[in-house]
Amino acid sequence: MERVKLWFGPGGKEGYKWASNYQGSLVGLCRQPFCENCNLIERERLRGFRGGELEVELIPYRRPTFWKEEIFYLGHLVRVPEREVARAVGVDEGIEFDISRLNTLLLSTARGSVLIDPGVMGFNGDEFGFQKLISGRKIVATIVTHGHLDHWNHLNAVPSDAVFMSALTFQLISRHAAWQQDSRLVRALRKAQRVSPGEPVLLERDLPIQIETFPLPHSIPETMGLIIKGRKKRIVYLGDFKLTGVDAKTKAETISFLYQIAKEPVDLLSLNIINAHLEGFTPLEGVTIEAITNIIVRAKGRVIITSFSTNLERIRRIGEIAQIMGRPILFLGAGMANAQGLLNLEVEEMADAEKTVIFVTGCQAEESSALWRSAYELIPPLALRPTDTLIFSSRCIPGNEAVLRELITALRPKVGKIIVNARETEQVGLQGMEVEEAPVHVTGHEQKEGLRLVLEILRPKQILPWPQSSPQIEAFREIAGGIEILNEKNRVIEI
Missing domain, CATH: 2.40.50 (OB fold (Dihydrolipoamide Acetyltransferase, E2P))
Known part of the structure; x- marks a missing residue:
């Protein structure tokens, strides 16, 4: 053996x-x-x-x-190898739940609570952990900061008086509710009030909290940060964010606004640190656009691109570039059909044209996605060819390496070339499988130097970062210096 x-x-x-x-x-x-x-x-x-x-x-x-x-x-x-840092857990009635997977923050007052981002990371959300967080609390308002599923996948379980979100987030959740036939989610959306990044959240008059929103770069449009003023604290909630957009202008605008926020003291900063262990700043999205453009220019046959279907700006720009080059575009899979509808791009009805650029779902090897069905030839929406170039414009979600590796193994003999993002070969375990690497994906989360800059600008008294797992939390402690870091179990803030 x-x-x-x-x-x-x-x-x-x-x-x-x-x-x-x-x-x-x-x-x-x-x-x-x-x-x-x-x-x-x-x-x-x-x-x-x-x-x-x-x-x-x-x-x-x-x-x-x-x-x-x-x-x-x-x-x-x-x-079973020992983990360097145990995950943060809560235990109740003998049931263990993983705190680090919660994307949720609860602002508590004597008159009720405001819930921020009712979502849990991962394909199977930890419903028990989320329910324990909100149990017994009067939720007077819920705010969804952006449209990623892991920031609202428990919205249907929140007994909230009002729900605030951007127009795009509302569209994405509405389409999901219709597709899943989720009647509880439909009922929750009836309480939705639209708020654009930069507008205040209009809470009940007697609630002792004021909340302003501001635009933040992320991998999905209309992402909002929050400035929260209560009787006890002033909180800045960045959540999922990066400093950069497609070009350097967005970075300059974001940093400039952070300096405006810092004119008043920040008692608590809450943010995602999933990339704290990665050196430097998060690269510009334009790096990825250019890399994929170069691949399309050189490709002799069809180019198939799989990515997160909510990465709308990337999909739009690549689609427009393909059309400029005379290549028809096509969208396959429910998520990509949603993206096409939101972007209103003209598509080619047939995928047979040798120069077609095809956007497909399945970058995380989701069972029954368009790419998954094509790989295993299960009523495939797309017959793969040896002349095809397949681009994984994404990164593997931690814990999903095995199923993604299995999918790529099935795809490899069916296409001419597979291209993954930098470092994905090692992370997913694709050594020896003849896959290429290129900078075909930029993360939506800020890296070490960007996080360091944010702390230098805002100078918070306390920080609530998540996930507090290894190696992220060790890297973030180095960045934070002497600033107090709250345990991620503290998801309820008295304000």
Whole structure:
């Protein structure tokens, strides 16, 4: 048996609870109750496992398929590696929930609470943890700062008197509610009031809070930051943000506005630090636009681009560039159809043209997405060709490496070229699979030097950063110096 360390994620359609990939072959994690090859003491530590690296011993097997024998492996558990920093958890009635996955902040007053971003990170939101946060509280208003699903995926569970969001965010959530036939979400949206970035949030008159919004760059338009004034504190909520946009002008405007905010003392700053361990500033979005443009210029056949369908500005600019170059464009998948409707771009009805640029869903290997169905030829919306160039204009969500690697393994022999973002080969485990790297994605979150600059400008007395996991929190402590960092369990702020 060969002993290796592999990243395991949900097994999905393969029938395993946890699965990985080794040299292009499936690895299923053994779950036999009394397996002689597994370390059963270590297996007890898998309780609450959400995906990650495991040390296993591999036993190869062969299984027949329609056209050949296929090798797969059973992984027998040797050791669950220790995490450097344990995730922040809450425990209630014997149920554990992961605080670090909450994108939510609750502002509490004697007259009621204001909820900011009722969402949880990950494909399977931690409903119990979210419900514990809001349990027993009178929610008089809810604010959704932008349209990403993990910032509103529990909006349908919030008994809020009013909901504030931008026009684009309202459109995105409305389309999702119709697609999912979610009647609770539809009811929540009936209470929605539109607020554009830069406008105040009009709360009840007797509520002792004033909230102003301001525009922030992120990977989705109409993202809002918040300036919150209460009787006890002045809070700046940046949430998910970066300093840069497509060009340097946006960065200058954002920094200038932060200096305006800093003219009054900031008691608490709340922000996402998921990229605190990455050196430098977040690059300009224009870097990605140029890189993808260069790929399209050189491509002999079709160019297929998979990305987050909410990255509307990138999709719009690449679509317009493709049309300038005489290439028709096409959108496949529900999310991309939504994007096309919001952007109002002219599309080509057929994907057969050799020069077509095709935007498809499935950058995270979502089951039943357009790219996933094309890879496995399950009523595929797109017949892949050896002349196709496939671009993953995204980064892998942590914990999703195994399923994404499996998808790329299935796609590799079907297309001529696969291009992923810088560092994705190592993160996803694509070594030896003949994939190329290029700067085809820019994150929507600020990196180390940008976060350092924000702290230097705002000079907050306290900071509530999240997620407080390794290596992000260690890097952020270095940036913060002597500023007090609140534990991320403190999601309820008395204001």
